[in-house]
Amino acid sequence: MAPSTDTRPQAREVPEAATDSGPETLTFAKALNAALADEMAADPTVVVFGEDVGPLGGVFRITDGLTARFGADRCFDTPLAESGIMGMAVGMAMNGLRPVVEMQFDAFAYPAFEQVVSHVAKMSNRTRGKVKLPLVIRIPYAGGIGGVEHHCDSSEAYYAHTPGLTVVAPATVADAYTLLRDAVRLNDPVVFLEPKKLYWSKETVDLAALRRAADEALRTGGRISGGIGTAAVARPGTDATLVAYGPSVSTALAAAAAAEAEGRSLEVIDLRSIVPYDDATVDASVRRTGRAVVVAEAPGFASVASEIAARISERCFHSLAAPVLRVTGFDIPYPAPKLEHWFLPGVDRILDAVDELQWDEPDAPGSTAAAGTGTDPR
Amino acid sequence: MTISTGRTPQAAVGAESGSGAVSALLPSDVPVRLIDADGAAHRDSRYPLPAGDLLLEAYARLVAGRRINDQANALVRQGRLAVYPSSHGQEACQVAAAAVLETRDWLFPTYRDSVAVISRGVDPLQVLTLLRGNWHSGYDPYEHRVAPQATPLATQLLHAVGVAHAAKLKGEDTVVLALCGDGATSEGDFHEALNFAAVFHVPVVFFIQNNEYAISVPLKNQSVAPSLAHKAVGYGMPGERVDGNDVAALLSVLGAAVQRAREGGGPALVEAHTYRMQAHTNADDATRYRSAEEVQDWVPRDPLVRTRSYLRGLGLLDDAREEELAQAAEEIAAAMRNGLNTDVDPDPMALFEHVYTARTTQLREQAELLRGELERDAAERDALAPGATGATGATGNSGTAGASR
Numbered sequence: 001m002a003p004s005t006d007t008r009p010q011a012r013e014v015p016e017a018a019t020d021s022g023p024e025t026l027t028f029a030k031a032l033n034a035a036l037a038d039e040m041a042a043d044p045t046v047v048v049f050g051e052d053v054g055p056l057g058g059v060f061r062i063t064d065g066l067t068a069r070f071g072a073d074r075c076f077d078t079p080l081a082e083s084g085i086m087g088m089a090v091g092m093a094m095n096g097l098r099p100v101v102e103m104q105f106d107a108f109a110y111p112a113f114e115q116v117v118s119h120v121a122k123m124s125n126r127t128r129g130k131v132k133l134p135l136v137i138r139i140p141y142a143g144g145i146g147g148v149e150h151h152c153d154s155s156e157a158y159y160a161h162t163p164g165l166t167v168v169a170p171a172t173v174a175d176a177y178t179l180l181r182d183a184v185r186l187n188d189p190v191v192f193l194e195p196k197k198l199y200w201s202k203e204t205v206d207l208a209a210l211r212r213a214a215d216e217a218l219r220t221g222g223r224i225s226g227g228i229g230t231a232a233v234a235r236p237g238t239d240a241t242l243v244a245y246g247p248s249v250s251t252a253l254a255a256a257a258a259a260e261a262e263g264r265s266l267e268v269i270d271l272r273s274i275v276p277y278d279d280a281t282v283d284a285s286v287r288r289t290g291r292a293v294v295v296a297e298a299p300g301f302a303s304v305a306s307e308i309a310a311r312i313s314e315r316c317f318h319s320l321a322a323p324v325l326r327v328t329g330f331d332i333p334y335p336a337p338k339l340e341h342w343f344l345p346g347v348d349r350i351l352d353a354v355d356e357l358q359w360d361e362p363d364a365p366g367s368t369a370a371a372g373t374g375t376d377p378r
Numbered sequence: 379m380t381i382s383t384g385r386t387p388q389a390a391v392g393a394e395s396g397s398g399a400v401s402a403l404l405p406s407d408v409p410v411r412l413i414d415a416d417g418a419a420h421r422d423s424r425y426p427l428p429a430g431d432l433l434l435e436a437y438a439r440l441v442a443g444r445r446i447n448d449q450a451n452a453l454v455r456q457g458r459l460a461v462y463p464s465s466h467g468q469e470a471c472q473v474a475a476a477a478v479l480e481t482r483d484w485l486f487p488t489y490r491d492s493v494a495v496i497s498r499g500v501d502p503l504q505v506l507t508l509l510r511g512n513w514h515s516g517y518d519p520y521e522h523r524v525a526p527q528a529t530p531l532a533t534q535l536l537h538a539v540g541v542a543h544a545a546k547l548k549g550e551d552t553v554v555l556a557l558c559g560d561g562a563t564s565e566g567d568f569h570e571a572l573n574f575a576a577v578f579h580v581p582v583v584f585f586i587q588n589n590e591y592a593i594s595v596p597l598k599n600q601s602v603a604p605s606l607a608h609k610a611v612g613y614g615m616p617g618e619r620v621d622g623n624d625v626a627a628l629l630s631v632l633g634a635a636v637q638r639a640r641e642g643g644g645p646a647l648v649e650a651h652t653y654r655m656q657a658h659t660n661a662d663d664a665t666r667y668r669s670a671e672e673v674q675d676w677v678p679r680d681p682l683v684r685t686r687s688y689l690r691g692l693g694l695l696d697d698a699r700e701e702e703l704a705q706a707a708e709e710i711a712a713a714m715r716n717g718l719n720t721d722v723d724p725d726p727m728a729l730f731e732h733v734y735t736a737r738t739t740q741l742r743e744q745a746e747l748l749r750g751e752l753e754r755d756a757a758e759r760d761a762l763a764p765g766a767t768g769a770t771g772a773t774g775n776s777g778t779a780g781a782s783r
Binding site for chain 2: 047073078079081083084086087088089090091092093094095096097099111114115118119122123124125126127128129130131132163164166186187188229275276277279280
């Protein structure tokens with residue numbers, strides 16, 4: 001391999017996608033695997049490493065087959081040391097490669113925290129943009145899989161609080177593919193949070209079309225349209241907005257479906273990336289609905305959910321019919337598997353919060369009475 | 379042990395390979411010394427004495443390095459530098475670290491290695507940007523292949539391993555020299571860096587400047603290893619000890635380690651025994667943890683003195699040449715004074731640059747907030763300036779103060 005030391009975006013030769021197979025049923029895990037394989041095929045500077053990511057293919061098989069296909073120089077196991085993995089990635093990125101490293105579990109990423117906060121996040125700023133670190137930190141993350149202690153943390157606030165880091169949390173199979181390819185391509189370091197409970201979820205997606213879109217962006221040296229930094233309206237609605245990301249999006253969608261049966265129309269915003277945060281999409285929704293609930297698994301105190309609630313309150317105050325509420329994990333260490341059900345935000349807890357949004361205030365700007373939607377306030 | 383410059387693959391260290399393979403990795407019983415404190419040369423069959431012209435060149439850099447340290451200390455006292463961790467007494471290590479590298483190689487320095495960075499060719503004023511308080515790093519790391527000076531301990535050793543690993547994958551002929559102090563050997567990243575370097579067999583030379591103190595904590599409270607160089611054997615790489623005040627021995631030992639790495643021999647660990655003659659920084663009070671007698675013991679071992687004695691003995695150095703070297707060092711010091719006595723106000727709007735490649739909407743809003751504050755401040759200054767009418771600045775500004783909201 002002879003990668004350039006120039007890490008600026010540039011047009012590259014991209015092999016044509018093998019076949020256009022049209023819509024297919026794909027797991028979240030397989031979409032991530034395809035994204036890594038496609039980026040490695042397109043760019044010889046992309047290298048993948050971490051614990052057990054080589055012949056085993058990672059404990060969640062996200063790197064399955066990459067060593068066999070691209071060789072042990074491109075996808076390899078490291079000694080068992082997360083700070084070592086992260087620090088080595090910094091140096092490799094300094095010297096012209098695009099490392100994609102795997103932290104085996106959310107809580108196992110903490111030994112690398114100093115490297116992430118003091119170097120990964122700051123190198124560009126420290127060197128006035130002379131040294132860019134185009135690297136991706138993949139972290140299997142959050143709970144809901146009955147995992148034991150240290151395998152279920154929602155650690156996004158630590159990273160989102162650190163300027164210089166881009167923090168991404170996909171919630172759909174299509175986004176798993178597209179956002180990961182976008183992350184590998186970005187010239188800034190990305191913390192890529194993969195909700196573990198979604199790894200085996202399946203959706204019907206047109207992978208060939210997603211691949212063509214990503215390859216086209218690569219050919220022109222541009223970013224993928226709808227990539228990192230833009231939130232999505234996962235479900236349109238008119239009465240209140242649920243803001244969620246990563247593992248909480250499916251829960252919010254389930255809550256919206258249940259609310260519909262009760263005659264209440266909830267819009268669900270999937271943030272897709274926590275940093276950069278898409279104020280515009282969230283604000284537009286809340287200004288329209290007049291009510292908002294933020295849903296996230298992490299403990300709520302000093303959390304990403306708190307930041308979102310504060311931003312909405314500051315920026316949409318005159319459109320709000322009720323205080324912005326948060327439905328989050330409790331402020332406790334992640335519980336044992338038999339207790340996690342009581343910890344995680346669920347449909348009922350979300351609907352209870354929605355019920356609290358002052359539907360009976362006739363003068364409130366976004367109230368059902370004022371909006372005249374005819375929804376029956378319970 | 380000897381750092382071989384041959385192409386022999388690194389010995390496999392295992393039960394079957396016996397104690398010979400292990401002992402081949404062990405450092406010398408006493409630090410390698412080629413020129414003693416009296417300036418007398420000592421033969422070492424493993425490490426040749428560098429030629430006189432090379433040592434004369436090194437001596438010129440030692441003189442410059444000492445002057446740079448002294449000038450920087452003075453600039454701290456004058457308030458022109460916020461802080462300066464001096465390498466006074468360690469100049470031989472600083473000079474040798476830069477001298478053994480080719481242009482294509484990389485140097486990974488710490489905060490105390492300003493003289494090494496300058497010796498590598500980086501402009502002193504750019505180096506002092508960090509300590510002056512203008513920005514975190516003032517030079518382009520790619521221009522001279524010098525990483526930003528690292529303030530956290532031992533973290534940069536892993537970056538060095540990564541640069542070397544990438545170089546190896548790309549087939550580049552690049553060796554990386556990574557510096558750290560004795561205190562940093564207690565950090566986890568020191569361990570991880572040496573282990574990664576050995577496992578991936580990458581061309582890194584780890585160079586510990588053991589100056590006896592980690593701020594106030596003496597080495598005996600830091601490690602009870604036979605020597606810090608002995609740690610190398612645990613990772614399966616050779617370790618070596620060298621007199622850190624003997625620039626000839628440093629050039630020879632570090633040079634051999636660099637050449638070995640360049641030829642595919644893998645990483646090595648070199649420990650230099652030296653002494654931090656001054657306090658940790660100007661904010662430190664060394665009298666609280668070490669005696670004046672202890673410091674005085676190291677004065678006769680000064681790296682400049684012994685090199686000067688040796689070169690004078692060879693007839694390569696006389697008063698006239700000494701005067702030339704002192705004059706050259708004085709010119710560097712004068713450039714430092716002139717540069718630092720000129721106030722350069724960093725642009726506050728630069729705060730928002732290079733955090734992300736593309737500024738986020740939140741940073742754009744915050745930049746507008748600061749811009750409004752700056753404009754308001756400027757208007758107030760204009761209004762207070764002698765001869766100002768007063769009204770124009772304040773009126774022009776009132777609309778922008780709350781613009782970001």
